[in-house]
Amino acid sequence: MSFKKGKEIIEYRNYYLPSHFPLVFLSGPKWKISDIPSERLHFHNCLEIGICHSGSGTLRFCNGQEIHFFAGDITCIPRNTPHTTFSDPGTNSRWSYLFFDPRQLFIDLLQPNSPLFFLQEDVKKYIIPAQPSTNISFLAQASIQELSLPSANPILVRSYLFTLFTEIMHFQSKQPVPTAMEKETRRTAGSNILRVAPALDYIEDHYMNQFSMETLANLCHISLTHFRRIFQEVMGISPLHYLNSVRITKACELLTNTNRTILDIAEATGFSSLSNFHRQFSQMVHLTPSEYRKQVLSGNPEGQNPSIIRYTGWMEP
Known part of the structure; x- marks a missing residue:
């Protein structure tokens, strides 16, 4: 489903999250991002955590904001946040993606009013650099490695993801509060x-x-x-x-x-x-x-x- 905003096309992607394990995992050699910027921004119905394995490029938002990414970086995109990703000219960056709803996946691990759930809706930093966020990088890689196994253990996966989620939210909580202008830019975007x-x-x-x-x-x-x-x-x-x-x-x-x-x-x-x-x-x-x-x-x-x-x-x- 998509619509045009001026010359900009924005698309909604509804990822199906099965109730028995509400997670979508995208990974492997086919998951490469082109160096041609897409005409379409997109937003989705759940939290997106991306891991850049190789290459570099740009994460673009509908307010014109652009953030450069590098191999090893982790992206954290809340639901309903229009964005697109493209690689540097002449390259194709390779990624793994985790799409999930923390409220569903961690329903028995956190109270419904946990501050962590509210932090995920107010992400201050969309790209988490590989350094010095070594804990986050390790947990992301551990999650991917387990998920890539033919018989991945759901209990172990959820344990990794819960720790990864809490580490990312702890990282976000330490980031500077956006200025009034930054808040207004985010509010008016899309x-x-x-x-x-x-x-x-x-x-x-x-x-x-x-x-x-x-x-x-x-x-x-x-x-x-x-x-x-x-x-x-x-x-x-x-x-x-x-x-x-x-x-x-x-x-x-x-x-x-x-x-x-x-x-x-x-x-x-x-x-x-x-x-x-x-x-x-x-x-x-x-x-x-x-x-x-x-x-x-x-x-x-x-x-x-x-x-x-x-x-x-x-x-x-």
């Missing part, structure tokens, strides 16, 4: 994205509950009409369509990974009636929920996905 960000966050956290579009508009402090217009402009679809797409994505996960009944899954993903669930599911997936489950399980007899999701190459815009 202003329409920032205006609907509370709605995106709320949908991600409360899709299983019943709520109105007025609730989302109120969270964004704008009228319902204005909210619908801006949301459509930013996301390319209506707020209700987006909400239903999130619910259907979660339903697909439950159909694949659990033995729960169709009715239970409909209720667990926020649908008020079984008939509405069937209708929305069929429109988006072009199969009924039962047909989808049968098709998925026929190709996966045990009805289980890998414990950790991996991708093997660069994703198309």
Whole structure:
């Protein structure tokens, strides 16, 4: 989903984070970044931690801010932060990426009101240099090495990631407070994205509950009409369509990974009636929920996905 902001194109990427292990891991020789600056900035629904293995280049934001990166650097990009990355001329930098939602991944390790969760939304330094942040670099590399194993241990991975996350947030807490001008620059950058960000966050956290579009508009402090217009402009679809797409994505996960009944899954993903669930599911997936489950399980007899999701190459815009 993308929209144009003047001559600038900004794209929303919704990474699917499975509930049994809410992490997406991108790594390997195919994950190289071109030296051609993309016309598209993008933002996503979760925290991004990137590790630059080789090369150098630029991290660009929609306010025109550019930060140079080098091999060994760690990037920390909060959700709903438009950005793009490109390598220096004539080179291709190689990366590994971790996408996850700390609130989900560490749900039993931290209190819901932990300051660490609020720090991740207010990152002061997007690039963490390899030196002197040796602890962060070590933990990032350890996480990647374990995740790269064919039978990665989820318990060990989560332990590494929890320590990595706390170290990064500790690093962020020691950074200087942004000046008033820097705060204003961040506030105005991608202003329409920032205006609907509370709605995106709320949908991600409360899709299983019943709520109105007025609730989302109120969270964004704008009228319902204005909210619908801006949301459509930013996301390319209506707020209700987006909400239903999130619910259907979660339903697909439950159909694949659990033995729960169709009715239970409909209720667990926020649908008020079984008939509405069937209708929305069929429109988006072009199969009924039962047909989808049968098709998925026929190709996966045990009805289980890998414990950790991996991708093997660069994703198309």
